[in-house]
Amino acid sequence: MPRRPALAIVPMLAMLLIFTGCTPAPAPRPSPTVALSTPEPSPTAEALVVAPGDKPPQVFGGDCHAAISEEALSEVTGIAGIELTQRDPTWTSSIDNVGGLACEWVGGDVSGSFQVLPRQMLGDTVFSVWEQSHIGECEWGCSWIEETDSLWIGGYATDLPERGRAEADRMAAEISALIVGRAAASDLAWERDTSGWWPVVDCNSVAVAIGQRLNATLSATSAGYHDPPLQATRAGDFASNRTWCSLEESGQTIALGILESGMAWNVPWAGLGEPHDLGVAGITSFLMESSGYLGGTNYEMTDGVNALSVEAALDTRWTTEQIAAAFADFAGSGLR
Incomplete structure (x- = not known):
């Protein structure tokens, strides 16, 4: 898994939501036939x-x-x-x-x-x-x-x-x-050093925060990959506090947002974005060339520590710029 989903337009948002449920780790399997040992720490190694x-x-x-x-x-x-x-x-x-x-x-x-x-x-x-x-x-x-x-x-x-x-x-x-x-x-x-990392965020709280900025009542659904990721990708997502939300107004999807902690090093994703100022202090943002799940406009942004990607849908009552700016303000305020 990649930090970013495979960039293909998916006609139905339901395909995003197939593999999102999380449950406790699987029960232990029988002991392996070859014993595993842990590398001995070096007494001279400095972390x-x-x-x-x-x-x-x-x-x-x-x-x-x-x-x-x-x-x-x-x-x-x-x-x-x-x-x-x-x-x-x-x-x-x-x-x-x-x-x-x-x-x-x-x-x-x-x-x-x-x-x-x-x-x-x-x-x-x-x-x-x-x-x-x-x-x-x-x-x-x-x-x-x-x-x-x-x-x-x-x-x-x-x-x-x-x-x-x-x-x-x-x-x-x-x-x-x-x-x-x-x-x-x-x-x-x-x-x-995880100081400044975003915590795991509930999608409903994201909907409320973005809705306040757009003067709208929004609902949210946890989204996910339309193709199941590697288990290692899931583990990395979990460790990076990945939150992936679909935001809707009156049944219409207006945006997909992905928040990830500690991922500033990968903004813009694959180096593909062009600098694009959304007018929010402390947020560096990029306009991406690629299309996404909604066929909308994609933005990448960072506060210098964390990463946020937003795909803003076309044909809503807001411009894609307004939707992206609302997310940028959310990120710049420390997710408040």
């Missing part, structure tokens, strides 16, 4: 303090081949000639915001992925019902998660539904053990 709006260092220095070799993946999976690459960082900003690494591999007609995240940023991460089902029974999808005190590792392969849950668990344990065995304590010797 780096990452500024609130800066990107933290990536585990394994952002190098998938440092996490595991192609030969090792081939041995574990039984698939010859695996090619390993880093996932396009355009779509991994939630993972990057917690210092994680997302990797993809291909071998013959099988493809797969794994993600490695520092456990220190994740707290008690929760997953949706859909995601839990893919960590449990293998049907048309099949994913896995392994954790130590220091690392969270998740993965998937397209042939796992045919191989079954037991084989998925074996591969999960062996791949994770190899990754953990290569991890260095120095990769994790940092901490995030």
